[in-house]
Amino acid sequence: MASAEIPVRRAPGGARWRASLWDYAAIVGWLAGLTVLGFLVRSVSGPALVSPSPPLGAVDAAALLLTVFPVWLYFTIGEGGRAGAGWGKRRARLRVVDAGGGRASYGRVAVRNAVKLLPWQLAHLAVARLILAVDAPVTVGVTYTLALVIPLVSIVMAWRDPLRRALHDRAAGTRVVQAPGAES
Template sequence: MTFASIWRRLVAFLLDYLIISVYLIFLVIVGVGLGLGPLKTIFQVMFANPNVSEASAFLLLVLPVLLYFVLCEQSPWQATWGKRKLGLRVTDASGARLRFPRSLVRSLLKLAPWELTHACLWRIPGWPTAPSTPSPIITVGLVLVWVLVGAYLISMFVGKKHQTLYDWIARTYVVQVPHP
């Protein structure tokens, strides 16, 4: 196996983030429409308190992105659109396709900092329109987000296989596909 370079992995993620960004823009447009239109009450209920807001954000935002990564990386392609464009695949130690549970674990760990960010932000008083100073526990949570992101990035640099911490835990690898 030829392990993917750090740069190829990062560019592949940026390409995938283009797709995610289009989806985010769509959600913002729909959200603004719900907030202004006759369905304003539904929008208000969806974001009535921190717990409901977080659950709504998870169902509308995180879950679809999670499923994008899980389903693409366990599919016969073994890759998201960005990875396919860069000639990368996600495999297990033998180079085989991931089964759904392993792909799910990998993606849950990958997106953990993103979800932790949401959990913390929704608990800042006044968020998102008039946020006030967060409590110390929220500040610790937001610092933990950056610690996790840093650990993910640093872990790609320390080994010859360029595994992230979530790859190491899930026992997965991102490999370069040989050109025919």
């Protein structure tokens, strides 16, 4: 079916918030599992496994590879797949589509989720640098401020846009709509 034939209805705001809450529940579960695993590894290996002052690059890589990347992968696989949605959006009867209402490509949803998760990674960088006291306070402050401002700008953009496209949707040429058969 061509994208012009697919009836596309803008996703209601309440459904988007519900979808986000379901997705964040999955993310919190992942992070809780990592925390438990970290405590188990530490209890078995003792403190010698991790040096008292790990290199900053190692801290940055660990934060990216263990937290941000798996979440990016979770969203990208779900939203780029046939359903066009991860667990939260499926539960809220929503899907991510391209600008014409057709299935969004994996490339588009990869960009969408990279932009969406950028503030999270910026916050990791700022907090790690704050804890390790390796960057100037101004650099940490700017990085952390960006981590807070980007989501606010994105929310305002979505609120003001007739199609409710946030920053990450605009960057990727996607939008969130009701799934076919979803009620108003």
